[in-house]
Amino acid sequence: MLDAKKLRTDLQAVAAKLKTRGFELDTAAIETLESQRKALQVDAQNLQAERNARSKEIGKAKASGADIQPLLDVVADLGDQLKQAETAADDIQQQIEDIYAGIPNLPHDSTPVGLEESDNVEIRKWGEPTQFNYQPLDHVAFSEVRGWYDNDAAVKIASSRFSVLKGPMAKLQRALTQFMLDMHTEAGYEEVYVPFLVNQDSLRGTGQLPKFEADLYRIDKNEAHDTSDRELYLIPTAEVPVTNLYRDEIIDAANLPIKLTAHTPCFRSEAGSYGRDTKGLIRQHQFEKVEMVQLVEPETSYQALEELTQQAEQVLQALELPYRVMALCTGDIGFSAAKTYDLEVWLPGQSAYREISSCSNFEDFQARRLKARFRSGQEKPQLVHTLNGSGLAVGRTLVAVIENYQNEDGTLRVPKALRPYLGGLEVL
């Protein structure tokens, strides 16, 4: 959520900035609503002040034994007036909040301007696309031959876009997870284990709600025994539970930066992506991811974004997987992000670079709704800046390892860094 004050005082500048990401802000509607809000709020508050004063008089009169009936007559309809004013003010307030909740973050000045994926800018490249002296297989073909990957079984027990991994491939995925967590904890990230189901407040905090409900899996409550009015959602990323650890918290500045890492499954309904990446592990309803999250002081957040991105790159470098770093353009960054780097790994099966990590600085956009603040000394609490990045998407890393390390005879070399996690095996 953007700063309401900034929206009021700097509306045209905000609208201009949002336009670079293809978002049209209805400034006229906002101005109208804001001036109505102001009037109604002042109205309601004046009535409240009057009621408070009158009620106090009644209290005093009663205490001194005077007749309070005349006083009661005076305030007879005050309650109704107040209720009306409050209802009107709440209604406008709600309309304003609904609009504000749908406004995306302002892109940082260093985010390249552009409306489409093709406007993203390559920042750097590491390694060269892996060379083969035969036509390399994609991960599906390769792993099906070995009996490691069973799409039909997944469809039978769940539906499409799920997968069953067997034997060495299942083990390889676990090794990758372990390896990544170890790298991050050695670099100073604290490992956390968190719920895979979260409530609506958490999803609002990180910006998935209200706009992206369709992308989420919701657990409908069982009316037979559940009278609660809470509904839980499967997490689309560990970002949600991990960042929400600090919702409604005031952090001692001495404890910043906070750097966390977590491994979780992620669940995405992938609504509207029919026909894209239908084969294999690239786009799944359920996948494994190791995530990094940082909470930092505002002045250091762009430095932190570089550090976070490099930490994700370290994983690819350690696995010796070729990749490139893309700065997403204003039209391609996510709703809550001010700046995002995508890491794209080389996939021989597709002869293309594909996203394997996304590292973003949200500045105070998430923190504002989370009320995640810090305080140094006696100063007023201030919003933190939040960042996160995949380090990495494990499922896609598995794809990358299989496609880049395959041998023509159907065997798979184990990246050196992973061997300690697979009992020293060099070939699978």
Next chain:
RNA sequence: GGUGGACUGGCUGAGUGGUUGAAGGCGGCGGUCUUGAAAACCGUUGUAGGUUAGUAGCCUACCUGGGGUUCGAAUCCCUAGUCCACCGCCA
């Protein structure tokens, strides 16, 4: 799953429906005293919104969330959440 109890500022803990944003204590901050520190003593100490040139003043809201009763709610009622205790079940 059943039964009972509780939820108050950073923490602890009072609070007969009426100058209660909320006693007291702890902690924090400032000061007195001291060569310095401790102790003691004095003062101070929440968040957000509105108004405003203003981080001044004034007004409003906030005692777990939401709703209600009332001229007036921390206090009464309903509802949800959370925690505690006992019983049952369980990886």
